[in-house]
Amino acid sequence: MNVYDxxxxxxxxxxxxxxxxxxxxxxxxxxxxxxxxxxxxxxKLFSDLGRALMIKNERAENGLQTVIGVAGCVVQAEDEQIFxxxxxxxxxxxxxxxxRLPQILKDIEAEKQxxxxxxxxxxxxxxxxxxQNKAEGGCxxxxxxxxxxxxxxxxxxxxxxxxxxxxxxxxxLAEAKRLISxxxxxxNLLGQNVNSYHGEDARGVERNLAxxxxxxxxxxxxxxxxxxxxxxxxxxxxxxxxxxxxxxxxPYLHLPVQSGSDRILKLMNRRHTAETYLEVIGKLxxxxxxxxxxxxxxxxxxxxxxxDFAATLDIVDxxxxxxxxxxKYSKRPGTPAADMEGQIPEKVKKExxxxxxxxxxxxxxxxxxxxxxxxxxxLFESSGRHKGQLTGRTPYMQNVYADASNNDLGQILKVKILxxxxxxxxxxxxxxx
Ligand code: 5AD
Ligand code: SF4
Numbered sequence: 409m410n411v412y413d414x415x416x417x418x419x420x421x422x423x424x425x426x427x428x429x430x431x432x433x434x435x436x437x438x439x440x441x442x443x444x445x446x447x448x449x450x451x452k453l454f455s456d457l458g459r460a461l462m463i464k465n466e467r468a469e470n471g472l473q474t475v476i477g478v479a480g481c482v483v484q485a486e487d488e489q490i491f492x493x494x495x496x497x498x499x500x501x502x503x504x505x506x507x508r509l510p511q512i513l514k515d516i517e518a519e520k521q522x523x524x525x526x527x528x529x530x531x532x533x534x535x536x537x538x539x540q541n542k543a544e545g546g547c548x549x550x551x552x553x554x555x556x557x558x559x560x561x562x563x564x565x566x567x568x569x570x571x572x573x574x575x576x577x578x579x580x581l582a583e584a585k586r587l588i589s590x591x592x593x594x595x596n597l598l599g600q601n602v603n604s605y606h607g608e609d610a611r612g613v614e615r616n617l618a619x620x621x622x623x624x625x626x627x628x629x630x631x632x633x634x635x636x637x638x639x640x641x642x643x644x645x646x647x648x649x650x651x652x653x654x655x656x657x658x659p660y661l662h663l664p665v666q667s668g669s670d671r672i673l674k675l676m677n678r679r680h681t682a683e684t685y686l687e688v689i690g691k692l693x694x695x696x697x698x699x700x701x702x703x704x705x706x707x708x709x710x711x712x713x714x715x716d717f718a719a720t721l722d723i724v725d726x727x728x729x730x731x732x733x734x735x736k737y738s739k740r741p742g743t744p745a746a747d748m749e750g751q752i753p754e755k756v757k758k759e760x761x762x763x764x765x766x767x768x769x770x771x772x773x774x775x776x777x778x779x780x781x782x783x784x785x786x787l788f789e790s791s792g793r794h795k796g797q798l799t800g801r802t803p804y805m806q807n808v809y810a811d812a813s814n815n816d817l818g819q820i821l822k823v824k825i826l827x828x829x830x831x832x833x834x835x836x837x838x839x840x841x
Contacts, residue, residue: 442480546818553599594632618646664704668723669716708757711750776828
């Protein structure tokens with residue numbers, strides 16, 4: 409979601425005449441987009457800001473002004489603390505008000521204001537005010553839903569991104585058409601809790617994610633469709649049917665379970681158990697036997713025992729994830745879990761994370777190795793590390809690199825897989841001699 413937000417902010421700045429630079433020394437404006445989900449992500453901002461201040465001072469010695477802004481969830485959570493910790497920041501706003509960026513910059517340029525802070529939960533939707541989106545390549549994100557009403561006990565999202573909001577069906581389709589007409593072949597529909605989507609159609613009737621996926625599948629020129637991130641308890645039968653009926657829907661689904669222990673899931677305030685989660689996985693596999701899964705895991709949640717952790721390892725074996733994200737529990741101020749008894753020592757968290765990741769990486773490597781000799785459709789997204797090479801993704805989101813010309817960027821080509829590691833596949837474009 410932050411990548412999507414950053415892209416939209418960059419588009420607004422381009423419309424205002426700003427040009428992207430890779431060198432911070434050259435930047436008249438530096439805008440950080442931030443994540444508050446774990447402590448490490450939030451702390452990174454303040455060390456990055458320290459570096460930005462040094463560059464701002466160097467530039468000032470040469471008579472150059474630098475405006476520094478901070479966007480995103482850290483601002484929403486820290487509020488005016490941002491200016492206390494980093495008084496040289498010129499403006500800061502949360503994830504729900506970035507449509508106001510042009511006005512804020514105009515005010516700052518006109519020296520009308522400084523230290524502008526905008527952390528309102530606005531009545532209007534920013535999506536109604538953002539300029540039209542444009543594709544940056546063959547794959548695009550498209551935010552259809554934002555916020556979350558689940559209040560998992562460890563998570564800051566409901567406090568930083570607010571309550572659930574779904575964009576109207578017609579708005580989503582219009583943005584999708586615009587992305588396709590500017591070069592997109594694959595769209596990944598985004599939401600913190602994307603499968604609780606309930607946007608209104610043109611007649612004001614609330615529609616679910618399955619309805620939207622069916623509409624998206626009818627769009628000319630769209631080749632691939634994905635959606636992220638789903639909440640297991642909200643996977644309904646309509647959605648399961650999409651995985652049977654819609655060829656355009658890629659056979660890879662991110663469905664976070666967080667833990668395999670029912671006791672921990674309850675403390676996490678998740679509305680599923682290990683068993684109900686596995687039931688959903690079973691139904692999805694019945695709908696499309698080619699479907700594979702990824703997940704998020706948290707280890708070392710307060711009071712997690714060796715037994716609870718063993719249940720997490722067990723669910724990994726049962727599902728056989730082909731990819732996953734795993735994290736040590738991170739105490740987030742203001743969330744219920746932060747005050748729970750039985751906080752787990754860092755050393756234990758690290759040991760458990762190492763064990764879990766070894767298992768997950770092993771599964772990922774095995775899946776990649778089983779791909780050797782097979783041919784996949786690969787959508788090429790960017791230049792490879794070496795000249796004459798491009799990288800792209802298989803339907804299962806595996807990274808592939810292969811020799812290909814720059815004309816193939818944004819194209820889907822058949823690629824035979826020659827070798828595999830944990831993180832990438834090497835391939836050869838099938839019709840390339
Ligand atoms: N500590 C560790 N991981 C967290 N996540 C969310 N909140 C926390 C936290 N406090 C993880 C969850 C979620 C992913 C986006 O980040 O696994 O699915
Ligand atoms: Fe956070 Fe996801 Fe739980 Fe919502 S469903 S509170 S975004 S972990």
